[in-house]
Amino acid sequence: MELYEGGCELKLLETLEGHSDRVWSLAWNPVTAAAGTPLVFASCSGDKTVRIWENTPSHSASWTCKAVLEDTHTRTVRSCAWSPSGKLLATASFDATTAIWENVGGDYECVSTLEGHENEVKSVSWNASGTLLATCGRDKSVWIWELQPGNEFECVSVLQGHTQDVKMVQWHPSTDVLFSCSYDNTIKVWAGDDDDWQCVQTLGEPNSGHSSTVWALSFNASGDKMVTCSDDLTLKIWETDNIQMHSGDGYAPWRHLCTLTGYHDRSIFSVHWSSEGIIASGAADDAIRFFVENRDGLVDGPTYKLLLKKEKAHDMDINSIQWSSGEKRLLASASDDGTIKIWELASLCMENGH
């Protein structure tokens, strides 16, 4: 971990304007930048549109808006997610629908619209194989959809269980286990197959869970840990037994590992665990924070420490922060101020050979 020995800084690479209302969420296209191919991400906004941004590495590392997906959603677009193949983009809206877009030679066409939620859809997530989609919303339910031939989707399950507004859904990175987090302060774990899905675990206050709305969750690269962020101003790290998880049952219980408290002053809206193990958080105090595992000291089990805090990263609340899927420590943040910022977490001392 040479990076941390010499210290690091967060460099602002570019500020992207274009949306005419707050930017709620963004998602990097997972098809990582091979030599010469551009990095792409999608952003969605209160202005009812989705924008696709591209960066061509061979040019002056500058980002351009390649497409504006409009005239489809009739209300705020809250969340977006690329399929694992990078070919489809799902967008979830307050208009109670989820739209599926396909990139047809540079133009994005809406190829399908998923209806069913009673009111605002808040989040959408693809499973690792791209065969299943999950959505959730203010109607307290979580829906699982199966991809059919011709980009059609069939609803295979409507999961009730949360007692309030469901804020986010996220599939586990390597198994078909679904996680949801809610205004009811809990995280629920859902497992099953075909049309038979059940809530197999609820992480609430009795399990050292959060004491207010849980806004987001993110898994580490190996999928045996997850981090959740909340209106209760804490981040919580949870862990599971990886071996048991990958054995026949495909599900193992999660337990609380530690709570990061005292670092945030206002609601934490977004958290993302990088492939290298750096946790980034975006909060309502306009700041970005980075946490890493603390290898020093003699403690039982892993603890986490603050690596860096960037105050006033934006002029208003940060709603979403996402590491890119590429190699460089690149990340993007989206804010109520209507902008998206591209950052690089760089080491202060020069690394040999780079």
Place this chain on the structure above:
Amino acid sequence: MVFELINANPVVYEKKERRARSAPSDYSDEYAAEPIDQQEVFDHVRDIKDPEHPYSLEELKVITEDAIEVDDMQSYVRVTFTPTVEHCSMATIIGLCLRVKLLRSLPSRYKVDIRVAPGSHASEASVNKQLNDKERVAAALENPNLVDMVDECLAPSYG
């Protein structure tokens, strides 16, 4: 369909006198923004009309100057309001009106918390949680009926 007023006979209080703002002294920088203070925030909200009655939030003592906490250096405001009755279902509407008026009146750097006065409402925690959930507020403000209601309450406060 006739609705029963939740509180048909509210107590109406006298309005506080409006103090004229003192003119800045000659030697101070006339272009410097004056720090936002309690009185200024109160002036933004005092004339908001109660959703049910033709009286302002000030006249009904739903909002008082003392119940506003301001820290301009930290760009922070907290408004505590007292609904006229304990199970007032208008509490969320009043809270929403306060939030919208301050959103439109204060610089965008401001962080605003709205809450009901402790002990003044039967569902205090639930109301406070809703009023401070930014996503819920955003979705509510996309409802045209709700926006009309809020705008009607805010109309007298723009004077």
